[in-house]
Amino acid sequence: MKTTNAGPGIALRLAPALTVAVLILPVVAGVAGVALPAFGYLPALGGDTFSLDPWRALMAMPGLRQSVSLSFTSALVTAFCSFALVQLFVAAWSGTRVFSLMQRALSPLLSVPHAAAAFALAFLFAPSGWIMRLLSPWATGFDRPPDVLVIHDPAGLAMMAGLIAKETPFLFLMTLAALPQLPVLRLGQVTSSFGYGRLAGFFKVILPLLYPQIRLPILAVIAYASSVVDVAMILGPTRPAPLAVQLTRWMSDPDLSLRFTACAGAMLQLGVTAAAIACWLAGERIVVATGRRWLTGGRRLARDGAARLAVAIMTFTLVCAMALGLVVLVLWSVSGFWPFPDALPPTMTLQSWVRALPQAANSILTTLWLGLAAVAAALVLTMACLEREVRTQQKPARSALGLVYVPLLVPQVAFLFGLQFLLLTAGIGTNAAALAFAHFLFVLPYVFLSLGEPWRAWDPRYGRVAASFGAHPSRIFWRIRLPMLSGAVLTAATVGFAVSVGQYLPTLLIGGGRFSTITTEAVALASGGNRRLISVYALLQTALPFAGFALALAIPAILFRNRRAMRTGA
Amino acid sequence: MLRAISATFLTLLLSVCASRAQEPDPGDWTALLAQAKGETVYFHAWGGEPRINAYIGWVGDEVAKRYGITLKQVKVDDTANVVSRVLAEKAAGQTTKGSVDLVWINGENFAAMKARGLLLKDGWADKLPNWKYVDVAGKPTVTKDFTVPTDGLEAPWGMAQLVFMYDTARTSKPPRSMAALLDWARDHPGRFTYPQPPDFHGSTFLKQALYELAPDPARLLSPASDEDFETVTGPLFAYLDKLHPLMWRSGRAFPQNSSAMRQRLADNETDIAFTFNPAGASNAIANGELPDTVRTYVLDGGTIGNTHFVAIPFNATAPAGAMVVADFLMSPEAQARKQDPDVWGDPTVLDVDRLPAADKARFDELDLGIATLDPQDLGETLPEPHPSWIPKLEQAWATRYGIE
Numbered sequence: 001m002k003t004t005n006a007g008p009g010i011a012l013r014l015a016p017a018l019t020v021a022v023l024i025l026p027v028v029a030g031v032a033g034v035a036l037p038a039f040g041y042l043p044a045l046g047g048d049t050f051s052l053d054p055w056r057a058l059m060a061m062p063g064l065r066q067s068v069s070l071s072f073t074s075a076l077v078t079a080f081c082s083f084a085l086v087q088l089f090v091a092a093w094s095g096t097r098v099f100s101l102m103q104r105a106l107s108p109l110l111s112v113p114h115a116a117a118a119f120a121l122a123f124l125f126a127p128s129g130w131i132m133r134l135l136s137p138w139a140t141g142f143d144r145p146p147d148v149l150v151i152h153d154p155a156g157l158a159m160m161a162g163l164i165a166k167e168t169p170f171l172f173l174m175t176l177a178a179l180p181q182l183p184v185l186r187l188g189q190v191t192s193s194f195g196y197g198r199l200a201g202f203f204k205v206i207l208p209l210l211y212p213q214i215r216l217p218i219l220a221v222i223a224y225a226s227s228v229v230d231v232a233m234i235l236g237p238t239r240p241a242p243l244a245v246q247l248t249r250w251m252s253d254p255d256l257s258l259r260f261t262a263c264a265g266a267m268l269q270l271g272v273t274a275a276a277i278a279c280w281l282a283g284e285r286i287v288v289a290t291g292r293r294w295l296t297g298g299r300r301l302a303r304d305g306a307a308r309l310a311v312a313i314m315t316f317t318l319v320c321a322m323a324l325g326l327v328v329l330v331l332w333s334v335s336g337f338w339p340f341p342d343a344l345p346p347t348m349t350l351q352s353w354v355r356a357l358p359q360a361a362n363s364i365l366t367t368l369w370l371g372l373a374a375v376a377a378a379l380v381l382t383m384a385c386l387e388r389e390v391r392t393q394q395k396p397a398r399s400a401l402g403l404v405y406v407p408l409l410v411p412q413v414a415f416l417f418g419l420q421f422l423l424l425t426a427g428i429g430t431n432a433a434a435l436a437f438a439h440f441l442f443v444l445p446y447v448f449l450s451l452g453e454p455w456r457a458w459d460p461r462y463g464r465v466a467a468s469f470g471a472h473p474s475r476i477f478w479r480i481r482l483p484m485l486s487g488a489v490l491t492a493a494t495v496g497f498a499v500s501v502g503q504y505l506p507t508l509l510i511g512g513g514r515f516s517t518i519t520t521e522a523v524a525l526a527s528g529g530n531r532r533l534i535s536v537y538a539l540l541q542t543a544l545p546f547a548g549f550a551l552a553l554a555i556p557a558i559l560f561r562n563r564r565a566m567r568t569g570a
Numbered sequence: 571m572l573r574a575i576s577a578t579f580l581t582l583l584l585s586v587c588a589s590r591a592q593e594p595d596p597g598d599w600t601a602l603l604a605q606a607k608g609e610t611v612y613f614h615a616w617g618g619e620p621r622i623n624a625y626i627g628w629v630g631d632e633v634a635k636r637y638g639i640t641l642k643q644v645k646v647d648d649t650a651n652v653v654s655r656v657l658a659e660k661a662a663g664q665t666t667k668g669s670v671d672l673v674w675i676n677g678e679n680f681a682a683m684k685a686r687g688l689l690l691k692d693g694w695a696d697k698l699p700n701w702k703y704v705d706v707a708g709k710p711t712v713t714k715d716f717t718v719p720t721d722g723l724e725a726p727w728g729m730a731q732l733v734f735m736y737d738t739a740r741t742s743k744p745p746r747s748m749a750a751l752l753d754w755a756r757d758h759p760g761r762f763t764y765p766q767p768p769d770f771h772g773s774t775f776l777k778q779a780l781y782e783l784a785p786d787p788a789r790l791l792s793p794a795s796d797e798d799f800e801t802v803t804g805p806l807f808a809y810l811d812k813l814h815p816l817m818w819r820s821g822r823a824f825p826q827n828s829s830a831m832r833q834r835l836a837d838n839e840t841d842i843a844f845t846f847n848p849a850g851a852s853n854a855i856a857n858g859e860l861p862d863t864v865r866t867y868v869l870d871g872g873t874i875g876n877t878h879f880v881a882i883p884f885n886a887t888a889p890a891g892a893m894v895v896a897d898f899l900m901s902p903e904a905q906a907r908k909q910d911p912d913v914w915g916d917p918t919v920l921d922v923d924r925l926p927a928a929d930k931a932r933f934d935e936l937d938l939g940i941a942t943l944d945p946q947d948l949g950e951t952l953p954e955p956h957p958s959w960i961p962k963l964e965q966a967w968a969t970r971y972g973i974e
Contacts (some may be wrong), residue, residue: 044661045686063973084666128837154974191890238766238823239974249768254678255961256657256686282944336858340838346670355620416656424662430669447835488840506650512669513614513644519615523951524645528618529829530859 005554012391015384020403022381026419026441027406033418036261045256054214054260058268061261063240068272070236070339071243074156074163075226077274081160083218083286084168086175089315091202094184105319107549108542109169110495112376112505113502113519115526116538118162118458123332123531125149125158125501128340141394145340152238159236163228165318167221172215173495177450177488178213181457182206198308200301210293212427213453219277220449222410226273227411230504243269248413277409312377326542333535342554344373350360352532360518360540367517367544370432370502370507374439375493378447380491385448390463391473408445412505430512438510439503452496454488490552498545518544546565573948584787596697596891598896602890605769609636609891613880614652615674617645618829621853625914627667628797628846628907633854633898638670639891644670649679656883668885672892676878677770678715680724683881690882693722694893699723700900705921710875711918716790725896726919728908730846731868731948734833735941736901739863746870748782748809762818765831766824768964771844776963777955778874780806790955793917803963807970814971822974836860846876846946849915852939856911860863865941877919906932911939 012402036042040051051074058064059176093099112120123129128145136142143559151158184206236242241249250258337345419438428434458481466476482489504523507515522537575591579932594602611633617623623643640785646652652673659668683689694699696713704712704726712726713719722724736744745754755762765772781787783805789798813944814821818840823832828845835843835857845851854860883890898904902925905918915938922933 032800032942044663066973126837128839145840147819149819151823152819154822233826234852237974238826240968240972252654253768254653254682256653256682259657276617286730291792321861337855337861339836339861349858357625359620400888417654419656420655423666426657487898508646509655513652514645514669516645521645524647525620525629526618526828527616527647527827528620529586529827530618530620531833531834532858533620 010192012384012388015381016386019381019385022270023407023441023444024403026422027410027415028368029422030415030419033421034113034266035262036262037200038261038267040272042217043258043545045259047260055265057159057261058264061246067240067243067246071226071272072157072276074160074242075222075273075364076279078163078167078225079159079218079222079280081164082171082221083167085164085318087203087207087310087313088170088199089172090175090179091199091206092304094313098312102172102315102319106169106173108326108546109319109322110173111498111542111546112166113341113538114166114321115230115234115540116139116329116541117166117322117325118231119538120328120535121162121165121321122151124321124325124326126205130324133341134343147323151223151235154237154239156242159232162231162235163225165322166231167225171217171221174217174449175210177491178210178453181213181453192514193304195267195300197300197302197304198305200299204295216405217449219280220405220445221274222276222280223409225412227269227413229413239501243272244411251413251417263413266411266413269413269508273409273411279534286299298478329535329538332531335532356533356536360537362520363516363518363521364540364544366515367501367519370436370439370515370517371497373436374443374500375447375496377436377440377490378491378496381444382451385487387451387477390455390460401459404448405445406443416509422508423510428512430514432515433517434508435511438506439500442506443499446499447492447496451488451492454485458485487552487556490555494548494552501541501544572764581651594893596694597891599699602893603637605890608886609888610640610642610889611671611891612642612644612669613672613674613890613895614644614646614670616647616649617643618647621914629895629898629922629960632671633895635897637894639894641895646707647778649673649675653679653683653688656683656885657686659885660688665885665964667887668883670883671886672880672882672895674878675724675728675881676763676876677954678957678960679719680881683883684718684723687819688884689723690884690886692891694882695720696722696726698725698897698900700897703902703920704900708921709739709741709919711875711953714953715877715879717956720879724881725900726752727877727880727899728876728878728916728931731848731951732774732844732864732873733848733851733868733943734842734844734845735835735851735860735864735866735947736842737835737861737864738862740838744842744867746867747923748779752809752813752816755813758841760818760820762835763819763825763831763840765827767967768824769827770845771828771831773960773964774846774874774965775844777808777959779809780955780963781952782871783809791953791961793956794959797886799962803966807966810971812932832860835864847915848917848944849911849939851886851941852911853915856939862940866943868936868943868949872952874953874954876954877894898937902929906936910936911942915939915942917945
């Protein structure tokens with residue numbers, strides 16, 4: 001990166017275009033690979049002509065309407081609840097000890113994979129779950145579990161609760177990343193000096209400034225929740241299941257002609273996700289249009305103590321549920337047979353760990369290099385794009401930037417089959433590079449998501465001072481910007497790494513089974529339904545990203561042990 | 571000059587011949603072994619049971635020692651993903667060097683792969699050396715996979731039969747027929763469930779019930795047709811209409827697969843579950859997944875049984891090595907070890923009585939485990955209905971019960 005003051009080098013200038021190309025081409029090709037069979041074209045299965053038959057077959061599927069409306073509503077409800085909870089909590093408690101406590105609980109919560117969290121919550125709240133076991137029979141009188149429908153409820157409440165429990169920490173992290181750019185403290189002082197309550201002050205003054213920065217993460221949550229498969233299978237309704245679950249089943253039905261229906265379903269899924277996002281955006285407009293009077297109406301809402309307490313209780317409940325869930329995973333991983341209503345397993349053994357660890361060692365190594373490779377590539381590209389933005393002082397068009405998030409917004413099922421097909425046709429087959437590339441596709445948007453705002457928020461005056469001493473832009477980058485942003489870079493890397501660890505379908509489909517990661521092992525073993533093994537692997541899956549988060553916190557602390565301001569910054 | 575040309579020609583000819591010889595011929599076993607030596611065989615097999623994975627690990631050690639073959643198990647959660655993989659490779663025109671060398675398969679997945687030309691073209695399984703011990707006469711499903719002729723395109727690996735599990739600590743007399751099950755459910759509401767079709771075990775429950783309830787069970791062995799589907803399945807759905815309200819969660823929710831169903835039994839949410847592995851209950855007890863008071867039983871009219879196989883995709887990279895592994899899986903030694911409940915407990919496909927004395931002794935020594943029925947107590951084995959019944963049954967089920 002040799003650059004002069006005249007402008008950024010060619011590598012930097014091309015970075016955004018390159019980023020968009022490596023992201024969009026596979027997604028577009030992948031979606032096309034699904035769109036063609038959706039209209040009847042897949043010669044390997046005898047589909048030589050285009051037709052609407054797959055769509056007719058799809059429309060004739062029993063319960064399709066219910067599946068679609070489940071996916072649609074659960075996406076919006078999940079996003080709204082997580083968003084509201086995070087904003088309420090930030091409004092009510094930022095700058096307090098409760099807040100920093102929650103910040104500390106964040107990384108473990110983020111590290112638990114979705115499926116593991118869903119499994120843990122299912123085991124907590126099921127009629128035969130741990131809570132019921134703790135209360136039975138002395139409090140409830142039950143010596144066998146009551147026959148009530150809690151998990152798999154038809155309205156999908158259990159599924160939404162599970163999703164909210166996982167998405168709230170994610171949105172909290174994204175909010176935390178955005179907050180330092182706003183003069184929260186000063187604005188808070190101003191609003192309270194005008195007599196506004198904490199909550200009212202936040203929602204009237206800070207949220208309007210904050211919202212644009214967390215909007216994309218919210219849309220990502222909508223997209224994720226509208227197309228989630230694993231959580232939906234563990235907690236969601238079954239008669240019928242949400243659309244993504246249904247189409248994953250068709251995709252893996254032994255009757256291969258159902259693949260056409262599945263592809264049409266994947267296109268429909270794309271539409272459902274788009275509709276949910278559009279609905280949210282329309283909601284934004286409505287809030288903006290109707291909110292003005294409330295904003296300027298002058299109501300102070302100063303007595304919000306009860307509301308603040310309620311928010312704290314809700315957040316605390318959520319954190320507790322997840323924490324108890326982790327305890328449950330640990331208990332199951334060492335339990336022998338554990339009958340209802342025993343509060344603890346009557347026999348405990350380390351057998352599951354002893355058996356699993358030697359086997360897991362290899363998968364852990366694969367997970368590590370795969371994640372590190374994907375994260376490294378994503379970091380380089382992201383930083384190159386951001387550097388170009390800073391050096392040219394050109395804000396890229398919003399739409400161009402939005403393209404980075406396309407892999408997050410397009411449901412995985414809708415393009416993985418097509419992507420696999422594309423790689424095979426290109427003769428790339430199954431090698432480590434192709435697999436790392438597939439992981440990179442999903443890692444990059446998250447890295448961009450978590451690094452973009454801190455990067456742009458970096459005070460340019462540091463750069464100007466350095467430049468006035470004659471420093472080249474690249475020197476400024478290496479000696480000033482990168483060290484100062486190292487905390488943010490590490491956080492982004494960790495988030496990206498966690499995303500890579502969690503990938504199942506891409507690893508299986510693109511890796512052709514040549515590469516077993518901790519997650520492919522976990523999913524394969526989970527199909528056997530042994531709770532001990534599921535727990536062991538869920539904990540291993542949690543441990544890797546958690547170690548990453550811990551490192552991300554520890555490295556700046558060690559690196560900058562002599563520079564107090566750097567340790568707290570970023 | 572002429573010499574050089576003829577030498578080149580000869581080399582070309584030889585290399586053509588050599589590439590011909592690459593197509594493995596199980597008829598010439600010595601040549602096949604030579605070809606297989608040094609190959610790496612990717613065996614795509616369901617990875618949900620550590621015991622089975624460990625057994626495959628043992629097979630890997632043995633074929634490495636004996637034949638110089640590296641066996642790698644690709645643990646999958648669903649065989650259909652393997653079918654997808656091979657299908658994608660075919661669609662992309664990848665006719666050699668495919669990623670799957672051997673796949674654990676049966677039933678619908680086999681029928682689909684066979685029909686779509688996704689398997690090695692010529693039959694090979696019945697030409698393997700250990701085929702001679704396979705119990706073709708006594709176990710007709712080793713050559714008819716869900717009524718579809720195997721034509722040597724897959725080698726039998728193990729036997730399965732539907733057995734029911736119950737906890738003797740809670741249930742004294744489990745119901746031994748579909749009619750008895752309905753009566754039992756009236757007395758014990760909320761204590762029975764089955765996995766939601768199209769889960770494999772859920773669909774199996776429908777087929778099992780259909781054998782007892784259909785006017786003419788023999789009809790199930792030929793392809794399903796729209797004409798008499800109503801007549802054949804009418805009694806089944808009338809039965810389910812009565813059973814569902816008496817089931818777990820009043821039939822409003824179903825377990826998603828057989829392991830979830832077994833977990834309900836372990837959690838004391840239900841009293842009965844079923845499995846295709848006759849040793850499944852014994853294994854689960856040993857794993858701490860079920861209480862040691864669980865036992866198994868079969869229905870009076872017999873239960874559905876089938877065979878599971880290994881097959882080689884059309885574009886396998888190491889077909890010779892795959893055949894050698896398939897043959898080793900069928901060997902009396904590997905089969906006896908597989909039937910040991912401490913290892914796996916999967917019943918053999920061989921005719922034990924025809925084995926050489928030393929091999930027979932390996933089987934006679936086995937203790938099948940506390941919850942496993944002796945082979946003679948497994949009762950009558952009902953053949954799997956023709957695969958065409960499955961999608962129709964699943965569709966009809968989804969239409970009636972798939973929507974809240």
